[in-house]
Amino acid sequence: MAKKSRARSLEPLMRPRSVAVVGASRKKISIGREILRNLIVGGFTGPVFPVNTAADSVHSMKAYRSVEGIPDPVDLAVIVVPKQHVLKVVRSCGRKKVKALVVITAGFRESGEEGAERERALAASVKRYGMRMVGPNCMGIINTEPGVQLNASFANARPVPGKIGFLSQSGALGEAILSTASELGLGLAQFVSLGNKTDVSGNDLLEYWENDPDIELILMYLESFGTPRRFTPLARRITRTKPIIVVKSGRTAAGARAAVSHTGALTGTEVATDTILRQCGVIRVDTMQELFTLAMAFAHQPMPVGNRVAVVTNAGGPGILATDALIGAGVRLASFRAPTRRKLRKALPPEASGENPVDMIASADGDRYAAVLGPVLADGGVDAALVIFVTPVYIDALKVAQAIVAAAAGTRKTILTCFMGKTRSSEAVALLKENSIPVYSFPEDACRALAAMIQHQEYLARPVGKVTRFRVKKGSAAILRRARRQKRELLTFNESRALIDAYGLPLVPTHEVTDAGTALTAARDLGYPVVLKASSDRFPHKTEVGAVRLDLRTGDEVASAFEAMAPRLRRRDPGTRFHVQSMVRGGVEVILGAVTDPAYGPILMFGLGGTEVEVLRDVAYALCPVTDKEAQRLIGAIRGAALLTGFRGSEPVDLGALARWICRLSQLLIEHPEIQEVDLNPIIVNPPGRLSGVVDARIRVELPHD
């Protein structure tokens, strides 16, 4: 309920019945005048009221001295007054019962402490009067809906109407976004420059757009996530029906994290962001250019139902470029069925290739394009087609475009085109665009877009899986409570062992020992060979200080190893503890870890173990809670996955157990948010029936602040 009404409260913002422009200026070049002009030239369907403290008319329109002086009701006020007057104007709007504000004026949080103070006062005032506000420090909002036609921005570019919701955290980029979209013929439904996000946030808009039938595709330029925990479920839901493509900048801004464990060092804000976006089905691109490349295809073409692509070209070179790009992006080239092949052979001269990619050679005209595209698009083994045309002088490009448009009209399959050497074919390109068929200048861009569509479709088709709730032993809360009460960040080996044991993560058989005698007994108990190791939070990395002796095969070896190790390490830390552990033979070393991100919650990491994990970083991440399917995906996502699934005749390891351990660790993290980091490193996994288990565990908790 609260959510619905919150989203609905954006109606007067995006679909106002009347607009006041406060700070509408008489000066020829000014933002206030530009906004007024955009509202009027844009054809806003309701009345616009200029407000100017000094003039009776602005831009040939009657001007009012204050918002309160306007005799009619005002839904939306756009505020462009100098920063020191903003608050006064906002209060006046509140008294006038204005419902929504767009504050263009800069000089708030972004400009130091004084500005931040001003912003807090602004936020409080907006809240007091129950208004909604975009900005401050933004370039405005646009809604191209025919019944609204609101251009409350100072943008130069005129947006073309369409189905896209575009949200930009940077006003400066907004201008570039609008002008590029116009050039490309990308139609916008709504555009919002968010500015400082003091009231209306990206999440608010996403929620509003979720239920807005005008919006079918969402594009975003973001510098930060406001509330990731709100974004995650929202994005997961929306991307099921409306693709979201995002440029998230600030990759390198995130500083290095201090961390005690391997996992911590491997995880960072960027990894968290990537993980979350991927798991929510959000398509992240690196550059603005790529955003537009993808948007052209997503906005104008149906999604492909599969990944089998046909390439149809009149020139070999671009066909090769396309094939490279598609295969490089993991897309499959379709194999044509026999009847298709027969038809192509009939339609093509003998020098041409009737296999995919179809090279129709330079003499291909509109008729040949039609004769080839018909059977190719009708082939049940083809999900999408990339049609390439390089303008030879003697071929009528317009007829080729007409043939493509006609072929597209008869199918629901995805069609992208690439017209090269366009000097001669601007009419053809225009015709394709009019018919919602994207035209690229180079085949690689078309392939990038097609690959993104196919990957998104695969995401949508992938089963989400379910979160299993495992039964766990009691006592874990008590362990964590005691450590926190005693202000110990790092759990002891025995505490860590008890905690993972409670969640069903098996530790390799291990006994604590105190001297050579108990070490001997423990070794006999466990059976040879064994490992002797020492732990202390003074030396987190055991191998560095010689705190591990592997593969001890006799009592003598155990005793002498203890005598050699214990006095030396006890001098470093008298509290050093010693353990004798069964030596696990064979198997593959993996690492399971987790870091709890302050914004995103616990993020789980899986990778190959041992020294390599740190150097080669062969790891994959998942946001908790991890579903059964996600755990399987995680295991398959690392480069070294082949080591687990049976390599060079070795038996596959117990993948079922490994997946369950991942889910169990996820549950531990979800149920104990006070856990900051977990590092199960290594875990040795063997084929089913042989000994597998956690060899070493380190767990760090957050200490209570006081």
Add this chain to the structure above:
Amino acid sequence: MAKKSRARSLEPLMRPRSVAVVGASRKKISIGREILRNLIVGGFTGPVFPVNTAADSVHSMKAYRSVEGIPDPVDLAVIVVPKQHVLKVVRSCGRKKVKALVVITAGFRESGEEGAERERALAASVKRYGMRMVGPNCMGIINTEPGVQLNASFANARPVPGKIGFLSQSGALGEAILSTASELGLGLAQFVSLGNKTDVSGNDLLEYWENDPDIELILMYLESFGTPRRFTPLARRITRTKPIIVVKSGRTAAGARAAVSHTGALTGTEVATDTILRQCGVIRVDTMQELFTLAMAFAHQPMPVGNRVAVVTNAGGPGILATDALIGAGVRLASFRAPTRRKLRKALPPEASGENPVDMIASADGDRYAAVLGPVLADGGVDAALVIFVTPVYIDALKVAQAIVAAAAGTRKTILTCFMGKTRSSEAVALLKENSIPVYSFPEDACRALAAMIQHQEYLARPVGKVTRFRVKKGSAAILRRARRQKRELLTFNESRALIDAYGLPLVPTHEVTDAGTALTAARDLGYPVVLKASSDRFPHKTEVGAVRLDLRTGDEVASAFEAMAPRLRRRDPGTRFHVQSMVRGGVEVILGAVTDPAYGPILMFGLGGTEVEVLRDVAYALCPVTDKEAQRLIGAIRGAALLTGFRGSEPVDLGALARWICRLSQLLIEHPEIQEVDLNPIIVNPPGRLSGVVDARIRVELPHD
């Protein structure tokens, strides 16, 4: 001498004094007519002679019935007649003493066996008359030099004169290349569509361009290398003074290679191509778009002398995008010196940032750009600047462009710009282009170009190093000769051992044994622990068949290991040989391998060893001969390099020895081209003074063809 004259023989092709167009047609839309028109409209500085068997005049010019009927000398003939007449025309050209040909006509090798036959006859005829020929199956050639002005192509686009040599193996892409270059204002000196490369090859043109002062930058679209062994030294030399940027397509066309060894499976034609291009200083890009992005910068700006980049912007968002892109590409942001900081503080309003990236905020006008760019470009810690401008309504973009042009005039540093939201600033963009300052639409493209320039500069600055000629023992030729005579592709363990030993690559101490008794003696001799292993070419992967037993510590262990292994493996292969080897403790496993590529010669591979090398593919490659510097680069190039240089307190391994072994293996391969594959896997490297060496070696030779 031969080389010089070969290159000089392209003069009549690229700088003819007269041109005949054979097949000049009266038809309105035909390639022949288009070529004639391009020659005339292009303003060719010599006479053009149309040749048409049926008409007396073409395009208002007197036409001749045959080339031989032309009364004046003819340097270049462009041939556009139907394929069945080409040979006849070529012979006629030969008799006329025409010096060079451009054959546009298609229907040769690319269209089947009959065409290939026709192409062989064509090649023979061209050779007989001592002519040079571009094509067949091409779109022609262009030279914009004022004294020549030759446009002997059927391209629509009109090239802008400039300093670029552009070579395209695809005629179809040629059209796209020329039209994109014109749009971007990229000036071309010469353009050649190579077609089937029957006579004039890419290497011929490179050689010609090497000494042509008109060409300062070379761009290529390639589908294949003609003669890599000729390309390699040529490209290495040219890139020292003229950058070469290439799109090499056909990445995925290369099929999988059959190979007996690990190295073989890891190497492929693509790897070879990448390795060679990198070592020759050729800049390889993935897409045509990227080629142009880079070309804009390389063609118009001086190379940066270092890698410290300043970013100057009037908007935060694009500045963040730029910073991300630069750091992501491995480029450093410059730190300003104190006087620069002081000047910036004075020039900027308090809300702006005077640190790098410099955010001058939206109110920055031409004057502020001037005031900031001056000190930034004068700063000794700055090598290049990226200037970003997003058009706010109230700022005069032209004045900003003027400020940038003025600042650029006073410096030799690299300046790239990004003007966003260009609707308003086309005048400004035009001014920058006129002044050779590249303008990009998005910051990421500018950053990509800047990063490529910096990387190329680093390549040029890197010492090449030298190839050491090590003294080697005699006998290696005899070993290889015997194996080849006996038709044994795979050398035995003992042969491999002798071969690497001759080249100073140390095998870990190893004795051949035949029974438990000799195994025991060998083990005592070497000292415990030892390894027992068996070798046979019936089981190349030892671990799969249990042919290795590690860490045997006593005589009993050795004897029982032998008894368990030998009978079983002798049943598989009675010729199985057994060895006892010292067990090397600690250290890092690496692999050194090589494959001799039929086109490129031996390519050496270095990587982390063991199972991981195959699964994680952490390897780097170098073309032989490997210099000392290249060997060091190779060791540092793998992701896991940190494992070698001392990780978590471990001592660094003997990097000097490792680098020497790489060079010694390189020498073995160069001196014995009959070696097809080498696989030294693993090699265990320890810190200096401790035992390091090759643990296992497999060498495959090429058998003589008979």
